[in-house]
Amino acid sequence: MLLRSVPLKTSMLGLGATLVFVALFSITVGPMNISLADSAASLLQPNNDLAPHINLVIQEIRLPRTILCMLIGAILALCGAVMQGLFRNPLAEPGIIGVSAGAALGAALAIVLFSELSLQYPAFMNFAAVPVFAFLGGALTTLLVYKLGTGKFGTSVTIMLLAGVAISALSGAGIGFLNFIADDQMLRDLSLWSMGSLAGAKWSGILLAAVTLVGLFVVFYRQAMSLNALLLGESEAQHLGIPVQKLKRKLILLTAAGVGITVSLSGMIGFIGLVIPHLGRMLAGPDHRVLLPLSAVLGALLLTAADMFSRVVLAPAELPVGIVTAIIGAPFFLYLLFQQKGRIL
Template sequence: MLRTVPTTLILTVFITLLFALAISSITIGPMRISWMDSLAALTGETHSNAPHIGMIIHQIRLPRTLLCMLVGAILAICGAVMQGLFRNPLAEPGIIGVSAGASLGAAIAIVIFSQLDFNAPSLLSLFTLPLFAFLGGTVTTLLVYRLGTGRMGTSVTVMLLAGVAISAISGAGIGYLNFIASDQMLRDLSLWSMGSLAGANYSHIGLCAAVLSALMIIFLRKAMALNALLLGESEAKHLGIAIQSLKRQLILLTALGVGVTVSVAGSIGFIGLVVPHLGRMLCGPDHRRLIPISAILGALLMTAADIFARVAVAPAELPVGIVTALIGAPFFIYLLFKQRGHMR
């Protein structure tokens, strides 16, 4: 059985695969660069007759690869925590409307504040976009949770329906912003809304690395509480878990994670749905193991999706959000059929 495999062995294998995939990501692009030249450029030993290789690696491909891994890890652990919090495998930031709310917040920042901050675009990118995306994701998450929670507990059906409604409202808002935006803003919004890592830079990497580190520390501290919550809210209360406080904290933290990823990479769905299921197949439902394994798997899946996006229609490039949707949507349909079978 896969569940008997030690966590350290699983992490070692996946970290090795991630390293190999990251080097592959660095070598792939309009200009082919060999593994040896890529490794040499990373260590500062670029060949003397090709000094441009170092510039391509350090300024374009390495930032994109690092950001790709960080975004995938954040989305994956947020999905794992959300599924544990709501005790349902269908819970995911994109499906219940959290990503849509964060996207609307970020779109508002792009259209309204870009002209105000035109002298400081880095300030807009580093602070304004994450703030508005976080606010949009937080409001959406709290609204979905409020609508889906009643005296009998949390109804996932109501949450999914609320997510559909909120996604529609957010889509209408983004459509209006597209209507009033300038030509350049319209192009930026269109590419951003489909998910793209082309604008990766070290400011984005630093922001995502800080958020991922904070989320990993806090989520791992809350892992035992999440494990208790899997038994049911009443059982968790008997074990001394402050349910409402735990929910508020985790909802705000997942909204923060989703908001940051939306602000730097656009709307990328289904990573938080698929990865936690793969993690549970490998290590079981214990969040102490599931969260770190989900982080590595999320980075792996996101990097693989980004590589595919770059080679599928080369020399053009697919938005990575389209690739993740092609992976995740069939998986979501499969989960719906499984859920229907349990309801009979």
């Protein structure tokens, strides 16, 4: 209820300022101790007196990683908010219902099939093969879960969760088989994202993620009122003149595209799409005109903080960020499941 008692613009400005501060602090965190003043000087003064290796670490490693982290967090939170709105249940999330696993299997197939081209044509892998295969895997998984979980009486969250378990198991088996037959180069590529990692952030990936985030946000925000109507029920939304089935197909495919691209860039990072929209509804209510931008900011903030924690908790080693988000999200999911058990049994 915090944002309900404070003007929305003021709250969003406060969250935005917090995100900027966390992002700046994230640039200073890592095995090499670099002060906030030196980090700011490296970013703001092209002709500074800092050592070349400090500029290299800040500008080529930490800055791209932090930007990609914020973009990925925002995309996952947006996709989670839209999926929960479509299915009218806070348990719906791309990772839990198997969409992320399907996208990961598609990305793994692309890495293995096109591994020989990755060194000669890295742009082909970053912008074509891996994202396209990840999108196809995520889209097929989403459509399958939707078909299995939807009947004449509406959408069954129980069937969706069971289908997600089965699809995640099959995808895990497929990824395990690909790891078994992969050579050293394939294994190195697979290891960058198998447990979720932002260590391989590149400017080409940042461009792809930024375009994806802007495109998804524009389309999703235009459908905010339709998502609000869906909260009343599918029949009620149809009586209001909303083409429910067309809207579902459109948003499901766009959600799969967003999840597929994030998987191709950072691996499987779960629970952001589950925790953040629920937190946003707790703070500001279910109105998607507020929930969508709020989820994007909170998603970027949470994933950036989780990435910082992953870099310092076992320093100088690095804990995969997917493990950190799972530690945060799994207990939260159990809490939601306990709350919902009377409705889904």
